[in-house]
Amino acid sequence: MAHGPIAVYGATGYTGKLIVAELRRRGVEDIVLSGRRADALREVAEAHGYGSDVVRAAAHDDPAALRAALDGCAVVIAAAGPFLQVGEGIVEAAAATGTHYVDTTGEQPFMRRVLDVHGPIAERNGAALVSGMGFDYLPGDLLCAVACEGIDEVEELTLAYAMKGFGATRGTLRSALVMLGGGDVEYVDGAFRETGLKLPRGTFDFGPGFGVQPVTRYPSGEVVTVPRHVNVRTIRSRITAVTFAPHPKAAGLVPLLTPLTALTLRTPLRGVLHDAIGKLPEGPPLEERRAAKYTLVAVARPTGGGPVARARLDGTDVYGITAVTTVEGALRMAEDGYDRAGGLAPAEAYDARSFLDALAEHGVTYDAPVGSAAIA
Template identity: 35%
Template sequence: MALLRFNRSKATLLRDGGATVIAMSARVVVFGATGYTGARTAEALVSRGVRPVLAGRDPGRLAALAQRLGGLETAVAQVTDRASVAALVGRGDVLVTTVGPFTELGAPAVAAAADAGAVYLDSTGEPPFIRSVHERWGPVAERSGAALLTAFGNDYVPGVLAGALALRAAGEGADRVDIGYFMTGLGKGQPFSRGTLRSLAGIATQPLYAWRDGALRTEPAGARMRTFDVAGRPRPGVTIGASEQFALPRIAPGLRTVDVYLGWFGRASAAVHAGARIAPLLSRVPPRATATVADVLTRRVPSDPAAHALAGARSHFIAEVFDVTGTLLARTRLTAPEPYAITADLLAWGARRAAEHGVHGSGALDAVAAFGLDDLTAGAAEAGIVEEN
């Protein structure tokens, strides 16, 4: 097992007006706290006794949020300015960012964290950015002692956890893992934030990746489609790039295939799958033009999802492990609340855990590598992610 990096003295508990506050030597900085996901993450941190620094470009909105959350420290900074971000974090500090689209705005923050030797967590679900963190910034972080935990939310910690649990149950002989992401119980109204839809639109034409024949391969989104049994019904999903293609082969080096299926499109999954045939042509469109189109498509979408659309929603994560003959060796089913609650609670748990105890290893890490499977299972349960009965 890798050495524990960023190990700090244990946090102390202070009493402040009857509330318990954790005093840590590691600083926790939240970028994007005035946005929907960022505000929920800051709230989740405060509920765990952590007093993060709220960072962003609008001092008025930062001050209002800081006051609402109990008088937190604020810092005016630009997430797209590497030096501006670097001024906020030092070695062993924890930087949490929810500012997207990450493929357009995320590089300066992850670069600053990697240079500083900090612990970095983000809320991205964008496969091209995840790949760049692992392949571009991971080696930088290994040299500096930083730990980069990209996609540390609903995208894609639950699937990594489900896959790791299924691999442990399967034992030897695992050849393929299929992961499925689904939601049920959505009410009427918009269930996604503008930022989520903007990110999906922005990556629709970009080349993604898969773990095939024991190596990372480039391929378009939706290249494959299959159904999973979700809450007693067959539901389709289409393949996407995610964290699992990096994480699960580390856990089981003999894996030949890791496929991650997104089941949010319902009946439209077939159209997404068919669209994969023309994706190579669309990928020739310059990224700036794609971003402009994405802006136009989402401009009139409300910034926050509709609360009533998410009120009764449940998330489902399924991992199935097969041997080389296609025989099912193990299946793990996890269920959880709606995606934004998952992301806020996971980011808050991961940031607090890293600030108090550090993480295992350095470089671009996944959640299992950083915290260990048993501790991650317990942390996920705090976020409501549990095995289905």
């Protein structure tokens, strides 16, 4: 393994603590825990059997402290969000210091900044930056890669998310408020274009477990990352409407109500909601977290006709698997001989099938065509 510890920035948050626990489970002794509050970081270190010497406090808006926190580190896992508000400093420090970087963001506009703004700097300094490494959106990016193996050009790629029992953390809810402010894009006819507030309505057949479900547009990270490694004309990203509905019977109203919600959040009400989120539990309890189930389906339609490729991935525990995927990615980057650099999609940074196979012991299964053997 390459020299230098694995750093966790945002180690005191809900997901950050899960990441620290996963590092301990994997037997990683050489770590750095960073974030704004030294006292809280020491508590996390002690709770997971690390000494106080692993603590390097650094505020998100203190460039010098952030660079000092990464001094000598091989990789940093960033878990402090909302990333559009507090994530810029740590990725900037990673790119400048040549430290490999992965993060847990679900914010598509931030992912674009990592790739387009910080990626070129990181490449010059020999660091790889991979954004969206958690449940959203590493599994989906890798699934799209294997679904499209052997297809010269994909006319349309649809990636659909379905979830049951998902309970959001405070951090996820705050990121959602930021995302509703706009700035997300679609990939249509070989180019990015900004989306409007109006959401499309439709249905998608997920197959066993979920069946046919009402879906709506999802500003997922795969829209940004997949065109980097798949020759695709158009990407459709969808999610079950019930995911955002207060009751399953209200799922059909979500595409109608979301534009109104987004407009409302461009008023002072955003601050009121932000404060209200702070009074909620930090995140779902262990039993609830592990009970959550999800399915991802990628459907690739080749240009000029031919068999349609369909790949599926199933798993449980959204936040638990995020800890696994970020740590797995960081450890792969820290291996001797890892030589990829710049802003990268997950499938550019890692071998897609090898990474997905490594998730099997954590309950993630996938079914995808091999090579050109697409399935209808």
